[in-house]
Amino acid sequence: MNILHLDSSARKDESISRKLAKDLVNNLKKDNDQVTYRDISSNIPFIAGIKGAGFIIPEEERNEEDKKLFKFSDELVDELLAADTIVISTPIYNFGPPAAAKAWFDMVARAGRTFAYEPTGPKGLIEGNKKVYLIVSSGGVPIDSPVDFCTPWFKQALNFLGITDIKVIDASQLNKSDENLKKAQQEVNSL
Template sequence: MTSKVLLINSSILGDNGQSRALAEHFKARASARDGLSLLERDVVAEPLPHLDGTEVASWMVAEEARDSQQHDLAARSESLVDELLAYDVLVLAVPLYNLGIPSQLKAWFDRVLRAGKTFRYTENGPKGLVEGKRAVVLAARGGQYAGTELDSQTPHLRHMLGLMGITEVDFVYAEGLNMGEGRRDAALREARQAIDSLVETL
């Protein structure tokens, strides 16, 4: 049985980004393993605009009643939701920018976090509709943040994924990348080893 992987890159540094380097290592290991297929989406190379009220309003109009602009705007979100639902594993390669995720990645989440599509509201609160999927976060950081109060990125990602119903989430951290060559090399080596182990479990 083939496991399908959707890889999202979000580094504004392109090939020079350390999160991209982690993603490339993941791709190399995944391609060498039988039973894994991978699709890559780069939300920087193919950016989504920031979500606005006009686009949100298009979601609220019945498909048969949408005008051409509403149809195009709604299709942007719906195609991304369909893509997400078609894959078994979501891999997010995420740099840390100003203690948060890149705005380009937030724009992607804003299209796939859809009430009635990927979660629904109940009397007991929201319930995720994306079931049976797994996520892996490849987190590259210049400083040392994991486990500290400054790491707002980890809970943010975990909560957004959990809202959709993706609760099996593995984080691979490469930290201290701007804190000296020795620390950077050790962090990247440990992250690559963690990726190797994770790929074997997919």
């Protein structure tokens, strides 16, 4: 099994979502499993500045900057396609996902590689039984409440690519009490 582990909190050692994801990966990992780790909280370029229609620039028309962007995007897409299990940790920042997590998604949403435009509309191209564990931390916003635009966004974004088996681990409202954190830790320990 290949496990892809993605962290997106801007905090490092103090991050609760990172700690839960680390524990989860340790629990899921069996002897022969391969873990690919990527910190997506930084070093993911924004697609701003790319000419034309994003990632559909024909190969012969790509300038040096485009080529670099395509190469990096291919690397991220390859990691995603190779994974059987994907562990994503994310805090809620200003009601949504961190901008860095959105930047990562902008890199992996690739027409022709992860989704296709069909006559009936777009279709996710990621097949197989990929399982996603989405660990969501927040200060006050409850998961799936009307002001949580992070969890539904991740679900929609992943569904768009064809990934539908998503288990949310709720580490929200941490400023209020440690109740959800305890439950999340128990859930992680049970997996």
